[in-house]
Amino acid sequence: MKSAIIVFPGSNRDRDMVMALRQASGSDPAMIWHKETEIPDVDLIVVPGGFSYGDYLRAGAMGALSPAMRTVKERSDKGVPVLGVCNGFQILTEAGMLPGALMRNSGLKFVCKTVHLKVETSQSLFTSGYSDGQVISVPVAHNDGNYFADPDTLDRLEDRGQVAFRYVAADGKPGNNPNGSQRDIAGIYNETKTVLGLMPHPENAIEALHGGTDGRGLFDGLVKALH
Amino acid sequence: MTLPNAAITDEVVAEHGLTQDEYQVVLRILGREPNLTELGIFSVMWSEHCSYKSSKRWLKTLPTDGPNVIQGPGENAGVIDIGEGLAAVFKIESHNHPSFIEPYQGAATGVGGILRDVFTMGARPIANLNALRFGDPDHPKTRHLISGVVGGIGGYGNCVGVPTVAGEVNFHPAYNGNILVNAMTVGLAQADRIFYSAAAGPGNSVVYVGAKTGRDGIHGATMASKEFDEDSEEKRPTVQVGDPFTEKLLLEACLELMERDCIVAIQDMGAAGLTSSSVEMADKGGLGIELDLDRVPVREEGMTAYEIMLSESQERMLMIIRPESADEARAVFEKWDLDFAVIGSVTETGHIVLKKDGVVQCDIPVEPLVGEAPEYDRPHTPTAPQPMIAAADVAAPKASLGEVLALLMSCPDMASRRWIWEQYDHLVMGDTMIRPGADSGVVRIRDTDRGLAVTVDCTPRYCLADPKTGGAQAVVETWRNITATGATPLAATNNLNFGNPEKPVIMGQIVGCVTGMGDACRALDYPIVSGNVSLYNETEGTAILPTPVIGGVGVIENVNKLATPALKAAGETLVVLGQPADRKDGWLGCSLYLREVEGREEGAPPPIDLAAERRTGDLVRALIAEGAVSACHDVSDGGLLVAVAEMALASKTFGADVTAPEGAVAHAWAFGEDQGRYVVTTSDPAGLIARAESAGVPAATVGTVADGGRLTLNGMPLISGEELSRRHEAWLPKYMAAES
Numbered sequence: 001m002k003s004a005i006i007v008f009p010g011s012n013r014d015r016d017m018v019m020a021l022r023q024a025s026g027s028d029p030a031m032i033w034h035k036e037t038e039i040p041d042v043d044l045i046v047v048p049g050g051f052s053y054g055d056y057l058r059a060g061a062m063g064a065l066s067p068a069m070r071t072v073k074e075r076s077d078k079g080v081p082v083l084g085v086c087n088g089f090q091i092l093t094e095a096g097m098l099p100g101a102l103m104r105n106s107g108l109k110f111v112c113k114t115v116h117l118k119v120e121t122s123q124s125l126f127t128s129g130y131s132d133g134q135v136i137s138v139p140v141a142h143n144d145g146n147y148f149a150d151p152d153t154l155d156r157l158e159d160r161g162q163v164a165f166r167y168v169a170a171d172g173k174p175g176n177n178p179n180g181s182q183r184d185i186a187g188i189y190n191e192t193k194t195v196l197g198l199m200p201h202p203e204n205a206i207e208a209l210h211g212g213t214d215g216r217g218l219f220d221g222l223v224k225a226l227h
Numbered sequence: 228m229t230l231p232n233a234a235i236t237d238e239v240v241a242e243h244g245l246t247q248d249e250y251q252v253v254l255r256i257l258g259r260e261p262n263l264t265e266l267g268i269f270s271v272m273w274s275e276h277c278s279y280k281s282s283k284r285w286l287k288t289l290p291t292d293g294p295n296v297i298q299g300p301g302e303n304a305g306v307i308d309i310g311e312g313l314a315a316v317f318k319i320e321s322h323n324h325p326s327f328i329e330p331y332q333g334a335a336t337g338v339g340g341i342l343r344d345v346f347t348m349g350a351r352p353i354a355n356l357n358a359l360r361f362g363d364p365d366h367p368k369t370r371h372l373i374s375g376v377v378g379g380i381g382g383y384g385n386c387v388g389v390p391t392v393a394g395e396v397n398f399h400p401a402y403n404g405n406i407l408v409n410a411m412t413v414g415l416a417q418a419d420r421i422f423y424s425a426a427a428g429p430g431n432s433v434v435y436v437g438a439k440t441g442r443d444g445i446h447g448a449t450m451a452s453k454e455f456d457e458d459s460e461e462k463r464p465t466v467q468v469g470d471p472f473t474e475k476l477l478l479e480a481c482l483e484l485m486e487r488d489c490i491v492a493i494q495d496m497g498a499a500g501l502t503s504s505s506v507e508m509a510d511k512g513g514l515g516i517e518l519d520l521d522r523v524p525v526r527e528e529g530m531t532a533y534e535i536m537l538s539e540s541q542e543r544m545l546m547i548i549r550p551e552s553a554d555e556a557r558a559v560f561e562k563w564d565l566d567f568a569v570i571g572s573v574t575e576t577g578h579i580v581l582k583k584d585g586v587v588q589c590d591i592p593v594e595p596l597v598g599e600a601p602e603y604d605r606p607h608t609p610t611a612p613q614p615m616i617a618a619a620d621v622a623a624p625k626a627s628l629g630e631v632l633a634l635l636m637s638c639p640d641m642a643s644r645r646w647i648w649e650q651y652d653h654l655v656m657g658d659t660m661i662r663p664g665a666d667s668g669v670v671r672i673r674d675t676d677r678g679l680a681v682t683v684d685c686t687p688r689y690c691l692a693d694p695k696t697g698g699a700q701a702v703v704e705t706w707r708n709i710t711a712t713g714a715t716p717l718a719a720t721n722n723l724n725f726g727n728p729e730k731p732v733i734m735g736q737i738v739g740c741v742t743g744m745g746d747a748c749r750a751l752d753y754p755i756v757s758g759n760v761s762l763y764n765e766t767e768g769t770a771i772l773p774t775p776v777i778g779g780v781g782v783i784e785n786v787n788k789l790a791t792p793a794l795k796a797a798g799e800t801l802v803v804l805g806q807p808a809d810r811k812d813g814w815l816g817c818s819l820y821l822r823e824v825e826g827r828e829e830g831a832p833p834p835i836d837l838a839a840e841r842r843t844g845d846l847v848r849a850l851i852a853e854g855a856v857s858a859c860h861d862v863s864d865g866g867l868l869v870a871v872a873e874m875a876l877a878s879k880t881f882g883a884d885v886t887a888p889e890g891a892v893a894h895a896w897a898f899g900e901d902q903g904r905y906v907v908t909t910s911d912p913a914g915l916i917a918r919a920e921s922a923g924v925p926a927a928t929v930g931t932v933a934d935g936g937r938l939t940l941n942g943m944p945l946i947s948g949e950e951l952s953r954r955h956e957a958w959l960p961k962y963m964a965a966e967s
Contacts, residue, residue: 009563010472012388016657019673033562049655051386054472110381112652141385141652204654209671209786211662 001226003029003044006072008063013049013086013203020203021046024219034066043226044081045072047088049141049201059102059144060090069095081125081226082195086142089187089197098190098197099157100149105142106180112141114211115178117165117186117200124189126196127164129221135172136214138205140179140186145199147181147188154182162189164196235260243270244453249601256595264533264581264589269596271499271537272506275762278600281728282760285741293754295717297418303344303495304414305756306421307718309782311675314418316350319358319411319683319722319778321761325466326408327455330375334408335383335469339541341412342387343495346478347544349422349485350414353656354670355384355391357410358683358722358776362403364639364962369398372406373647374963379469380410381650386471387478390659391651392668393682398639401687404455404766409722409759411778413681415672422485424494426512426547426573431491433505433516433571434553436560437477437543440501441526443467444539454727455766473542473565480563481544487559489552496543502536504545506579510597518571520583532581532588547573607734613692616821616830618812618895624824628897629938629945631824632872633954635865635898638823642958660786665877666708666861667779671786678786680714682779686864687772689832692817694739695746698775699835700902702747705779707861710844711905713790713851714781719748721758721777726770728762736773737762744775750837751844753779790851792860793877797934799857800912801871801883804919805843805904808927812892813899819864820898833902839924840903846922847905855915856907867929868897868945870906872938875948876955882937882948885930893940908932 003021007014014031021029030040034052039045052063063069069091076082076097084092092098105111116137119130130136149157157163164187169175177184179199187198202215240250243266253261253269261269271277279286291299297314298306304318322337338355345352357380362369384391389412426433444467484490492512494504501523509516520535530538548556553569560567574580579596581589624631635641648663660678661669667682684704690697702719709716721744726733748755764771783789815821816830850856858878862870871883887896909915912928919926933939936948 010386010475012386012475012655013657016655019657050388051472051475054386054470054475056472109378110385110650110652112385112654113649139654141654143385201654204657206657209660210654210657 001025001044001223002027002042003046004032004039004042005029005046005048006032006034006068008034008050008052008066010052010054011048011050013201016203017046017048020206020219023206025223032068034068037067037071039071039075044083044222045075047082047084047091049086049088052087052091060087060094063091064094073097076195079194083126084197085201085203086199089199090144092195092197097195098188099153100147102144103146103148104144105146110143111178112139113178114139115176115200116168116170118168118172119165120163121161124193125222125225126218127221128225129217135168136217137212138200138202138215140200142199145179145181147185149182157188160191162191164189165198235266243267244274245270249273252599256592256599264536265591267533267537268502268589268591271502272596273600277499277503279760280601280603281605281762282723282737283602284604285738288741289745289755290748291754291756293752296754296756297421299756300758302423303347305718305720306348307756307780308418309677311677312418313672314416314421315413315679315780316345316348316416317411317413317720317778317780318344318757319409319720319776320344320759321722321724322408322410323405323724323761323764326376327406329466330372331379332466332468334376334379336467336541337408337410338380338383339469339471339474340497341410342389342474343497345412345414346481347422347493347495348416349420350416351482352389352412352414353658354413354668354679354681355389355410356668356681356683356778357391357394358685359394359396360402360407360774361398362406363400364398366403370963376408377647377650383469383471385652387475388655390653390655390670392653392659392670393663395683396644396647397687399687399772401772404769405764405771407724407771407774409776411683411720413679413780422490422493424492424508424511426508426514426516427491428549429514429573429575431547431573432550432553432569433518433573434546434548434556435523435543435568435570436546437565438470438473438540439524439526439566440535440538440543441540442530442534442538445534445537454763467539467541469541476563476565477542477544480560480565484556484559487555489548489556490546491549492547494545496545498539500537500539506593506596508545508547509579509593515574515576515578515580515593516571517574517580520581522568522570524566524568532583536581605728605734606731607738608731609735610694610739613829613831616816618815618892618899621815621821621825621895623894628893628940631894632868633946633951635819635823635869636872636951637954637958639958640819641865643956644959645956646959646963660789661712661791665792666711669712669786669789676785676787678714678783678789680709680712680781680783682708683776684708685774685776687774688817688828690740690773690775692830692832694736694773695743696832696835697773698740698743699747700832701775701777702744702753703835703840703902704863705777706751706753707844709779709781710847711790711859711861712783713788713848714783715848716753716779716781718754718756719777719779721755721775723760724764724771724774724776725762726765733770740773740775747837751841788852790856790859792874793858794874794881794908794932795857797881797932799908799910799932800928801930801932802907802909802912802915803867803904803927803929804847804907804924806901806927807925809888810927811888811890812895813866814901815895815899818898818900820866833900835902842922843903843905843924846919846924850907856909858908860906862904862906866898866900872951874906875936875938876952882933882935883930884933884939886941
């Protein structure tokens with residue numbers, strides 16, 4: 001699997017994503033500076049976590065306008081899978097590639113901790129390494145992860161199976177939402193399930209020494225699906 | 228505010244924090260009266276904050292060298308060799324005064340400043356730590372200060388993307404008017420690619436990079452060198468404002484440029500801004516620097532030379548580069564949308580010469596400006612020894628020991644800090660191997676199996692009671708916390724926080740703590756390679772507790788062999804290393820137990836036996852490396868039973884059946900704070916104890932790991948792990964949620 005990571009001024013989990021992709025795919029992703037408009041021919045484009053433009057104006061708002069994002073959108077329209085994590089998710093919503101918005105956490109504080117997620121379906125490029133309804137544990141680290149969309153949009157997301165991950169308690173039951181997101185949503189797909197945005201950081205849970213390897217399934221699944 | 232063309236009267240000199248004697252030296256150095264800009268430069272360079280005039284004489288007594296030391300004190304940060312051609316670059320620094328006045332920005336810029344100190348030397352920051360001291364929780368300001376400081380530390384470090392992996396927090400009324408915010412950064416560099424600050428090569432360009440200069444923070448260093456009074460709130464404008472986004476760009480741009488062969492020398496603009504950076508670079512190189520202040524990127528119009536030189540605007544750096552490298556360097560900074568300006572050149576004059584509007588505004592010989600900075604041997608009165616308190620003289624508690632255990636573990640000084648560290652991104656970079664809440668934070672060194680164990684510690688109540696013992700204890704506590712992970716402690720950084728050194732009692736505390744610190748560092752081959760001094764932490768005559776914070780760094784060759792405090796398997800035996808099996812009581816003087824249960828803040832603190840410390844620590848490390856112990860935790864605040872309970876809580880699964888020797892004074896045995904001890908678990912207690920005996924380390928079995936969360940002492944239930952955990956976790960969130 002060939003991949004590319006878009007690097008913005010203020011990206012800070014770009015290197016974490018490199019490690020995850022390297023471990024899963026055996027090759028290093030291309031690093032694309034946000035001012036570039038050329039992206040090599042890759043199987044996966046990643047918009048990484050961090051504080052692009054310092055979260056000034058609104059988290060992800062300025063990153064979404066970067067020259068590289070125009071190319072990301074074009075590639076995505078042609079079906080190239082795009083993964084946005086944390087700030088990457090915020091950028092994808094700001095760029096209109098995913099519906100809804102990420103608001104300030106309901107607790108009004110940055111939150112960094114391990115949470116449990118329910119994998120809503122294994123029927124996607126991104127989740128084929130998991131089973132339906134599997135509960136995985138991965139960390140979150142964000143200030144603005146409170147997913148919001150109007151009720152019609154949320155209903156549509158649910159109806160079309162576009163909810164990718166939900167925050168749950170360790171036993172898989174509802175609860176333990178760290179940011180107040182609507183319907184406990186932690187990650188969503190676009191209509192074709194070729195774009196995934198999620199707040200948690202699977203790239204920080206890929207080795208036993210991280211305290212858990214549940215994030216690995218996402219990358220292994222992608223490598224398998226996109227060989 | 229003094230006008231730029233004001234005459235230099237006695238009042239103006241005093242306003243600048245210089246004594247008349249000091250001013251006479253200024254006159255002699257210049258051979259004339261200074262103008263206001265020059266006076267301002269002398270004022271900040273000779274402030275306590277920049278000159279260490281009260282502490283230097285004592286700091287010189289600390290050991291600063293060793294086989295691993297690449298760079299000791301005197302540079303932006305200390306540098307040690309950690310093997311495989313790599314170096315750890317680290318330092319701790321205070322931002323106490325600004326954090327009290329404006330907690331969010333004060334703490335945030337404290338983190339920004341220490342990050343710059345580290346990446347200035349060519350290191351990528353890989354771990355942040357902080358040591359915080361707040362006043363009485365019941366003081367009306369405390370909640371607001373915690374909220375702001377924690378928000379500021381998180382707001383800055385999270386955005387820059389450096390994990391905050393360890394820290395400590397204490398509460399005491401002595402900090403009501405002077406909180407302490409000490410921030411430490413550890414960075415990673417190639418051992419042969421360290422960047423230093425000494426200017427070289429007359430004719431080379433002096434380059435300003437980073438954010439623009441504004442009027443913020445003027446006189447911050449001077450503020451940090453005075454006591455607070457009722458008007459201190461008016462000093463808010465002297466607190467700088469941080470921009471972590473610019474810092475992140477500056478970090479990446481500097482590291483990118485450092486991969487090329489452009490930089491001759493580099494220095495961050497911290498306290499006293501452009502003044503101290505340019506003067507220090509010139510002084511270290513034995514050269515002069517000439518600056519054209521019209522070329523300094525400014526944020527506001529009409530700034531005077533005085534304001535430009537004394538501004539403490541954040542996120543700025545000064546570099547010396549060869550003129551032919553300018554275009555290459557400029558391109559890197561332009562890529563990152565940062566200001567890049569050639570503002571002057573290195574000269575052979577040995578003078579710092581500043582021009583503005585075509586006129587020379589300052590001409591000071593650098594050598595005496597630095598070399599003749601005042602240095603005082605201030606009178607010091609030793610702290611009177613406190614009486615020893617025998618365990619037998621402390622009555623058994625009225626409450627059950629289980630209740631006492633819960634009370635200690637939920638008191639402000641011991642309650643869980645989760646509410647704090649969940650606001651810090653402690654996982655970014657993907658190398659956090661031991662998260663906050665354990666003995667040390669551990670970060671792996673990417674692309675190797677190595678890890679760095681990092682910790683900050685100090686027990687101010689010990690330092691107040693007996694400065695020498697307290698100073699030594701702060702050192703050994705960090706050494707133990709690193710050892711408890713299996714890592715080898717290599718070197719330390721110190722942050723000396725004290726009251727007004729012009730008072731002999733306070734100066735006595737400084738001398739005592741530094742002496743004890745030096746003794747411990749020498750005994751453990753654990754040099755101090757960087758540090759910071761924060762004095763005048765007093766408000767209306769009331770000083771803080773003496774708080775000489777130590778930040779320690781150790782290395783473990785294989786992170787797969789790390790030990791953690793969490794109990795691992797039911798049935799394993801709990802062994803205390805460093806404690807004789809026949810010990811039937813414990814040291815309660817100056818303990819948390821005595822304070823929280825008896826309401827007594829008194830008594831001599833527990834003594835430190837440095838030779839025994841070393842023997843025990845060396846054994847613990849060997850046992851961890853061999854895999855002979857399955858969990859390890861050092862015994863500190865609250866004593867043995869608290870340490871065991873912490874190990875149980877960390878496991879979330881196991882409890883402990885603890886056994887005290889027959890005839891033990893249970894409360895003293897359980898909660899005494901005797902030093903030099905570690906609790907370990909093993910499936911082979913006989914082998915472990917034999918091993919300890921042959922190493923000359925006393926050892927005692929003190930119980931077994933239990934299934935489920937139960938905690939018992941001599942068969943009697945203490946408290947359930949669940950209940951203890953609930954109370955331990957509850958205090959801080961509940962406190963912070965309450966209305967002040």
